[in-house]
Amino acid sequence: MAKAINSFVPFLALLICIVGAANSAATGYRSPVTTSNFVKWSCSSTTYPRLCIRTLSTFSTKIQNSPHQLALTALNVSLDTAKSAKGFVLKLGKFKGLKKMEYKAIADCIDEMGESVDRLGDSVKELKNMGKYKGQDFMWHMSNVQTWVSAALTDDNTCLDGFAGRSLNGKIKSSIRAQVVNVAQLTSNALALCNRFAKKN
Known part of the structure; x- marks a missing residue:
């Protein structure tokens, strides 16, 4: 026996x-053994893993082990941060005593951040409905998400390009750069997680 x-x-x-x-x-x-490990493991494939872990670990309970929910949460974080950055730039644009070049760069940046917010918003709406799509339909809608998130990232970088050159150096430039760079990095991470989700379906 x-x-x-x-x-x-x-x-x-x-x-x-x-x-x-x-x-x-x-x-x-x-x-992964735990949901927090799933977030850390997934974030290792992003360009800015530490930022990814810091911003998404607090949503571990909601994310669980779902690649879809992880990508959607990353997009929502990027969208909220982009909205905040746009509001910040709008306030700076109302300051008195701005140089003519600063005013133009800020105005252009507001337009670019507005585009970024719109594209990220569209991406969130599209990704929310991905569960009902299969096969070619899934890939078509997923390509929309990837295209819009990539375009949002381009918008962020175009805003920063408007402040290139020493003539615009100063507190205005450094303040806006800090805000927009954060949005760009979050958006880059969100794109990586969306791409990962797309490959696994």
């Missing part, structure tokens, strides 16, 4: 490993 039990235990362990491997293959993801 003891020999039968001893031979059954390794068999049971092997069976558990096979089932676990099959589940991982089916989802395309290794199963």
Whole structure:
């Protein structure tokens, strides 16, 4: 009897490993031990992993182990930050005593950040509905998300380009740069997570 039990235990362990491997293959993801590990593991594929972990770990309970929810949360964080940055730039544009070049750069940046907010907003709406799409329909709608997020990132960089050159150096430039660079990095991370989600479906 003891020999039968001893031979059954390794068999049971092997069976558990096979089932676990099959589940991982089916989802395309290794199963992290905890939801917080899932966020950290996923963020390792982004351009700014520390920022990714810091901004998304607080949503671990909501994200669970869902690549879709992770990408959607990253987009929402990027959208909220872009809205905040746009508001910040709008306030700076009302300051008195701005140089003519500063005023123009700020005005252009407001337009670019407005575009970024719109594109990110469209991306969030599109990604929310991805669960009902399959096959070619999924890829078509997912390509919309990827295109819009990429365009939003371009908008952020175009805003920063408007402040190039030493003539615009100063507090205005450094303040706006800090805000927009943060948005650009978050958007870059969101794009990476969207791309990861797209590849696993």
